[in-house]
Amino acid sequence: MISPESPVVILGAGAIGCYLGAQWAAAGVPVTLLGRDRLLSLNDTGFAVEGGPDFTGAELARNPKVTTEPAVLANAGLIVLTVKSTALDAAVSQISTFSASHTPVLCLLNGIAPVRRLAAALPEREISAGMVPFNVVWRNASTLRRSSVGEVILERSPATRALSAAIGGSGISLSDDIRAVQYGKLLLNLNNPVNALSGKSLYHQLRERPYRLVYAAALQEALDVYEGAQIAHAKSGPLPANRIVQMLRAPDWLFNTVALRLQKLDPQSQTSMAQDLAAGKPTEIDTINGEIVDLATATGQIAPVNTKLVELVKSASAGGQKTYTGAELHRAVLSTP
Ligand SMILES: NC(=O)C1=CN([C@@H]2O[C@H](COP(=O)(O)OP(=O)(O)OC[C@H]3O[C@@H](n4cnc5c(N)ncnc54)[C@H](OP(=O)(O)O)[C@@H]3O)[C@@H](O)[C@H]2O)C=CC1
Ligand SMILES: CC(C)(CO)C(=O)C(=O)O
Known part of the structure; x- marks a missing residue:
């Protein structure tokens, strides 16, 4: 009461x-x-x-x-x-x-x-x-x-x-069905390490396609893992997750004029993980991208993109490279064998 x-x-x-x-x-x-x-x-x-x-x-x-x-x-x-x-x-x-x-x-x-x-x-x-x-x-x-x-x-x-x-x-x-809502939200949070490692506001990070491609890969991988694990997820925001993947891959001129407006993101926005990494605090990476890695492992699947993002954030927290340009992050996450 x-x-x-x-x-x-x-x-x-x-x-x-x-x-x-x-x-x-x-x-x-x-x-x-x-x-x-x-x-x-x-x-x-x-x-x-x-x-x-x-x-x-x-x-x-x-x-x-x-x-x-x-x-x-x-x-x-x-x-x-x-x-x-x-x-x-x-x-x-x-x-x-x-x-x-x-x-x-x-x-x-x-x-x-x-x-x-x-x-x-x-x-x-x-x-x-x-x-x-x-x-x-x-x-x-x-x-x-x-x-x-x-x-x-x-x-x-x-x-x-x-x-x-x-x-x-x-x-x-x-x-x-709050579980489906939470699994839907988790998909949005997979961008948290990308944002944190960019060292930029969410608004400015999302304006750069190489960062978006890393997020799109983490998101697509999570959708595949959900499917393999038969996990239902609710739509978080105006677009279904598969449309978000497509949107993220769009060229800057399209993404920056249409998608960013839909989210009404302001230029000072910064994910909670970016705030923690910048402040030298422990991050929630284990319960965000780590959740996809754990789910993949538990259901006999693999999640290399999310695994790499977990690794990079942990390394940054431990004193390793803290910020990446879009091209550097794209290479570090998507070009490794
Ligand atoms: N920020 C955002 O935009 C969003 C955040 N979230 C989620 O919401 C949750 C909270 O995030 P956020 O508000 O950003 O986190 P913050 O770090 O801003 O807030 C948590 C606060 O709680 C304090 N705290 C921790 N333990 C205790 C305790 N035992 N007693 C009293 N105070 C305590 C922390 O202090 P100290 O740091 O000194 O330990 C910190 O000041 C996270 O799971 C996050 O992922 C969800 C949506 C958006
Ligand atoms: C709202 C969102 C996805 C981005 O700020 C978030 O949950 C976070 O910062 O942890």
Whole structure:
């Protein structure tokens, strides 16, 4: 039950957690943001949120209270998990230690494995999965910007029905097949390492065909692996995945005038993996492209393109080559035997 005494607690208040927390608080939902020290100053100043249908122009979000104290989990009516997958185990242990065993958890992490791991670690809980389609970046220490389009989709459950009712349904839809939605989203995330290794904004990376060809190869490979493993995926965005592959292969003049407009990407957009790699943090590569590699292995298939992307990101994280021109990345991923 969500109420002022039992707020929504967002565990892992970063780009996505703060954006959604501000959006839900603006709709009248009691929200507490549980994050790191650097967020605490936002309690005094508030933070500006730009972009998206609920924030026309920059709006100051003062409502969500920010804390670093996991003890707030004890009174949560709903825990919304928005940490990176690399921080999942520590977050699960905080949930177990501090919250009541009946408190539901909504998992908004990218990838498929995180929600499975969560359900396995907390078998007594109501666990729901969700999918965030759009990109959010910090423009500076107190300004968040949503830089692409789409609607959040949540698995239909008692907890998500209550959340959706509390926010008046806006910006969220409920699904009875969240697994297909997550597998559909994973296909978009296969570009994350390409974006991270380009060192460019998403908008500028996608404008260069050699980068797009690498992403197209990773995406086509994933579609083949899904087919071999009989995995259903939902459409994520306006085009089906096979049309996205075709579109990515189009010449720059066509892609840059048609496809980029459809996504309404703004020039500052940057994938979450690019943000991590640039900040020297561990990346989610194992739960993104690594998921395709694991699925291929489990079903007797191979996934050399995604395997190579995993390798390159791990090498970059370990101090190896961090940025690649389009031609360099194309050669490194697609020209190896
Ligand atoms: N950013 C985006 O545009 C999108 C991201 N996603 C997905 O959403 C998820 C969250 O991504 P994003 O918001 O970018 O991630 P961020 O890194 O911006 O936010 C996570 C925040 O949680 C903090 N944190 C980690 N563990 C804890 C803990 N136990 N207690 C309190 N705070 C904690 C992190 O701090 P620290 O770094 O110091 O550990 C970080 O500040 C990921 O799975 C991502 O793939 C999905 C769609 C779009
Ligand atoms: C929205 C998208 C695909 C790109 O920003 C993303 O999920 C991410 O950055 O991890």
